[in-house]
Amino acid sequence: MSEQSTKQPSKFQQAITGEWHGMPSVFDADGNHTGFNKVNRASVFEGDRTTYWMETDFQNSGPLRNRFDTAGARFEFGVIDSDSNRIYCGPDFVGSGRPYGLLVDSNYYSPGWNTDLRTVNLILPSHGLQVYSSQLFEADTLVAVFNGLYVVTQDHDSNPDTQAFVENFLAQEQQAASKPFILPVKHAGQWRGEFEVYDDKQQLLGTTAVLIDYTPVSLTSADVRVQLSGVIDRSFSYRRSRTNQVHRFEGPDVFGNGRAYGRYLWSTQHFYGEALKIKSRDTLLDDKGTLCAIWNFYAGGKEQYTAFGVLDWHPGEQVLNARYVQP
Known part of the structure; x- marks a missing residue:
């Protein structure tokens, strides 16, 4: 044969x-x-x-x-x-x-x-x-x-x-399909999930647990802390903001920007003081805030990791509430 x-x-x-x-x-x-x-x-x-x-x-x-x-x-x-x-x-x-x-x-x-x-x-x-x-x-x-x-x-x-x-x-x-990529406007919360992680030779290295703490500070901006543990083990924080479909990542640990096309957001995030960046495609899968995330890590301009998975949204308290002025 x-x-x-x-x-x-x-x-x-x-x-x-x-x-x-x-x-x-x-x-x-x-x-x-x-x-x-x-x-x-x-x-x-x-x-x-x-x-x-x-x-x-x-x-x-x-x-x-x-x-x-x-x-x-x-x-x-x-x-x-x-x-x-x-x-x-x-x-x-x-x-x-x-x-x-x-x-x-x-x-x-x-x-x-x-x-x-x-x-x-x-x-x-x-x-x-x-x-x-x-x-x-x-x-x-x-x-x-x-x-x-x-x-x-x-x-x-x-x-x-x-x-x-x-x-x-x-x-x-x-x-x-035409709904915009807008993260929770008034509620804090967490995304939780797990990424599969592959190296530059397409070999599965294992998994990384992902925890993203998210707290709105205005109707178009939020403070974000990302914690990764497992194959990729690090944490970083940034302020993110949005003007229409343009998104910005404004440090202190990563800087960059992105543009959304409906429910999909492409972005590049550069780590401060390091030859490291993430190029990502994040997708809002449903009205519950579920994220499908694909993060490509580059070190020194070379492919390091390809990591992806589904992150479930767990809403917390409403942090932007009605304001009042005393007469």
């Missing part, structure tokens, strides 16, 4: 088996919501080949539609599948993806869209979701952002109950 005929799919390929359904939002470069792109997609392992297909319905208006609408053409491209690198062989996308467990961080080029994409997908089995985002560039210039949640099915074509479940999920996504 040939080596090719006994080839097994990668761990990530096994994890994404099935047909995924989503209604990703489309944002312009400034963060304005412009519409949706309804998507069905799957990565199919057959014999010694992996084929990725995607059917899209670009429900959008304005200049981005002319660029990204495929007029019903189905995306279909070959993938060299492995747990080291997933290589995309065209014609629709050319580039590669780098798996870290259930996360894949991809960078590839779309000839049809003339954009270079950074796409991050994280599967959350406990939530039944895939948390997706794409940043689309011309060289280093951002031109658009796609993001949204996906659910997976195994029998969508034949099961009316599954079809109804998907339609209900997509309707919920349409309602939630």
